[in-house]
Structures are given as structure tokens and as C-alpha cells.
Amino acid sequence: MRIWIDGDACPVKNIIIDLAKKAELPVTIVKNHSHRIEIPGVEVVTVDGSNDAADYYITNHIQPQDLVITQDYGLAAMVLARKGEAMTIMGAVLNEFNIDLHLSRRHVNREIRMKHQKYTKFKKRTAKDDTIFQEAFAMFLKERGYRHD
8 A cells, every 4th residue: 555645735744654654655745846845755746737737646646545645525536436545634534435425515615605705714723633633544554454653
């Protein structure tokens, strides 16, 4: 299993990398050219800045059972179609049973924002959010037989 990070706006990169190293799993971060990321021992792939370039790169390179960490439900759906696994930056595992709900909710929320010209402000990420992700990611690894401590 390889861990793929949709890297342009992933606030939990360091948590993922630390636990993946303990589990002896390779990590690849895919980012566009406007972000600078250099982390020893981690493969960093730079794609062009076009819409969804990172998503398409990940989708075209993952193998079955690879894990993709992303905030993008569209990418998650493509990953699931390729027999990969997907997890959000909040630690929620996305699968064939819940992805349609997330995609529908995303569509409805987008329609509401467009109709009312309102744009939601996301809450600032907290240390508790990071702890929740870390525990969920550690459990994910444990359930698949990987060491994480």
C-alpha cells in the first residue's frame, strides 16, 4: 500500500508522514507547481496548475488498496472506482456506501451558495481536529495490519 496525499491544501501532512514511516509505507505528495514542498524520504510529484491536474495524476497512478488522503470528494470517488481507499483530512473513511451522500451534499451546498451568493467560511482547524485525524489514521493502519506506534 502507498499513501497518496492530495498535497496542495493538506494540513495533516506531517501526521500522515510520521505514521506512514512507522508503518514502513511509502508516501507520495502530489501538488501543483505553485506550492513548494520538500520532505526527506517522501516522493513529491509536481503537476501543472490546471484544474484537477493533481486529481488526475493520482487517479492514473494509484494501485488497488492504495490510500488517498484528500478533501475532494470527486477525487475520492475516482479513487474508489480504481479500487483504492480514501480518507478525509478529518479522518472519515470514504467508501462505496457513503461517497454518493458526500457528492450529493457537495452539489446541494454548491447550488445553495450560488443561489444566495453566500460563501461559507470554514472553521479554523484546531489541535483537536489533528488528534481526531491522527487517531482515525492510526486505526485505519492497524485494521490493515500495519504497525503505527
